[in-house]
Amino acid sequence: MRRDNFTVDIDSEPDDDGTPTISIDYDGPSGTLRERLTTTTDGTLDADEIDVTFRRQAGADSGVLSLTNRLTGEFILEVVADTEAMQALVSAAERHDDDGEFEVRLTDSGGKSLVYEKRTLLVYDHDGSLLRQRSLIPGGVEL
Numbered sequence: 001m002r003r004d005n006f007t008v009d010i011d012s013e014p015d016d017d018g019t020p021t022i023s024i025d026y027d028g029p030s031g032t033l034r035e036r037l038t039t040t041t042d043g044t045l046d047a048d049e050i051d052v053t054f055r056r057q058a059g060a061d062s063g064v065l066s067l068t069n070r071l072t073g074e075f076i077l078e079v080v081a082d083t084e085a086m087q088a089l090v091s092a093a094e095r096h097d098d099d100g101e102f103e104v105r106l107t108d109s110g111g112k113s114l115v116y117e118k119r120t121l122l123v124y125d126h127d128g129s130l131l132r133q134r135s136l137i138p139g140g141v142e143l
Contacts, residue, residue, distance in 0.1 A: 002028070006079040008065060012088035019117070020092040020102045022052075022065070024079055026109055033108045036069075036076045045069060047116040050076065052104060054086050058126035067104070090121060090136055100136035 005028030011021045026033045037045050051070045056063040065081040068074065093100040100119055107113040121136040 003064075003078050003080055006077060008079045008081050010081065010085040010089050012085065012092040020089045020096060021105055022081075022089065022102065023105045023107070024065075024077070025107045026077070028109060030109050033077070033106065034112075036074075037106070037114065044114065047118055050104075050116055050118075051122070052118055052120065053122045053124065054081065055124045055128070056083055056126050056131075086123070087134060090123070090134060093121075093136055100138065102136070 005026055007025045007027075009023040009025075011023065014020060039045060039049075049070050051068045053066045053068070054063050055066070061083055062080050063083050063086065064078050065086070066078045067076040069076060089102060090100070093102040096102075100121070102118055102121065104116045104118055105113055106116075119136065119138045123131045123134040125131055
């Protein structure tokens with residue numbers, strides 16, 4: 001899957017004190033996204049089986065938002081996202097919930113959506129160093 005098959009909308013100020021949300025729409029070949037979100041044994045990946053990361057790009061106002069399968073390390077998707085919008089989401093998630101809860105909503109080309117409630121979002125600089133103060137890391141989690 002190519003990055004240009006995805007569009008991202010980051011809602012850091014949801015209505016009625018809702019959960020900050022990263023909405024990712026996929027318009028590529030039918031079924032491809034679902035295949036990457038399906039395990040061979042139990043069906044669709046659960047929220048605790050998916051990692052969300054954001055890697056800033058040097059000299060740019062954007063970076064790469066990635067979702068990976070935590071159990072296998074396999075790539076699920078990458079999409080270009082605005083750095084400022086990602087930081088606004090992190091701040092809003094921290095205000096919404098002490099542990100920084102946010103949602104990732106994935107919608108495939110058939111219009112079917114999956115929603116994952118997440119508490120961890122790791123932000124890296126362009127060299128791959130973790131930016132702890134700009135990340136969502138729940139209390140008690142040691143990296």
